[in-house]
Amino acid sequence: MSSSSSSSSSSSYSIKLVFLACLVLFTSSDKLVAGESDKVKLNLYYESLCPSCQNFIVHYLGKVFSTDLHTITDLKLVPFGNAHxxxxxxxxxxxxxEECKLNALEACxxxxWPNQRLHYRFIRCVETNTNAWESCVKKYGGxxxxxxxYNGDLSKKLILGYANQTLSLKPEHKYVPWMTLNGKPLYENIDNFVDLVCKAYYGxxxxxxxxxxxxxxxxKVPMLQFSYAN
Structure with a gap:
């Protein structure tokens, strides 16, 4: 066999190995993380200075990211709540x-940070101590x-967009925190959202x-005191 033929055969073999490695990697990652279209759609409609919203965001919502629940969950936070x-x-x-200000900052x-984990960490930081929100901005480098x-037109456009999302809910939200799973409200079952996400996944x-x-x-989340819209 000539050296050129041997080299060509070796090159072809290497390409096959790389292809197989990529295929294995792709297959493995597909098993670990659901595709975007397969993920359970979990939306939280809230407002910044609502005590129950703060409690839920700081102490319970983080389960999505502190565990492997994020692999099947598409979490969207909507900061508008009971505003008009x-x-x-x-x-x-x-x-x-002050609530309008913090809602706008969190919308920004x-x-x-479109990455859900990143903006959740910032929002959690703000809701842990709303008087120290500036330290959260510095902490995360934004x-x-x-x-x-916030100082431009974008924050208002974002808030009006979240207003439209919130006020267009069917059925309409009656209080916050208000959570929907694949578009359907959980009502008081918000305390059991982890179990419901697990049961709703069919990917x-x-x-x-x-x-x-x-x-x-x-x-399960202890009974929340909801903040009603009216």
Whole structure:
């Protein structure tokens, strides 16, 4: 066999190995993380200064990311809550101007960091201590982007977009925190959202370990005091 023929054969073999390795990697990752279209759609409609919203976001919603639940969950946070929009597009928030400000900042964070884990960490930081929100901006390095968004027209456009999403809910939301799973409201079952996400998943990826864990039965949220729209 000539050296050129040997080299060509070796090159072809190497290409096959690379192809097989990529195929194995793709197949493995497909088993670990659900495709975007397969994921359970979990939306949380909330407002910043609502005590129950804060409690839920800080202490319970993080289960999506602190466990492997995120592999089958598409979590969307919608910061508008029980606010109102007047005819001239002025937004009035249930807990006053400070709430409107923090809702806008969190809307800017979602826009700045589209990655769900990243903007959740920022929002959790803000809701842990709303008086120290500036330290959260510095901690996550979003000073300029967040500032430009908040002080420009983008923050208002984002909030009006979230207003439209919230006010278009069918059935309409009656209080916050309000959670929907694949578009359907959970009502008071928000306390059992982890179990419901597990049961709603029908994709090809393996169920998260959390869904088969004995710890699941211990993860219910204590009864929340909801903040009603009217």
């Amino acid at each position: 929009v007047s005819d001239d597009l002025t937004v009035t928030c249930q807990h006053g101007e 964070a979602i826009s700045t 000073d300029k982007a967040i500032s430009d968004c 090809k990826a393996a169920l998260p370990k959390l869904c088969n864990s004995s710890a699941l039965s211990k993860m």
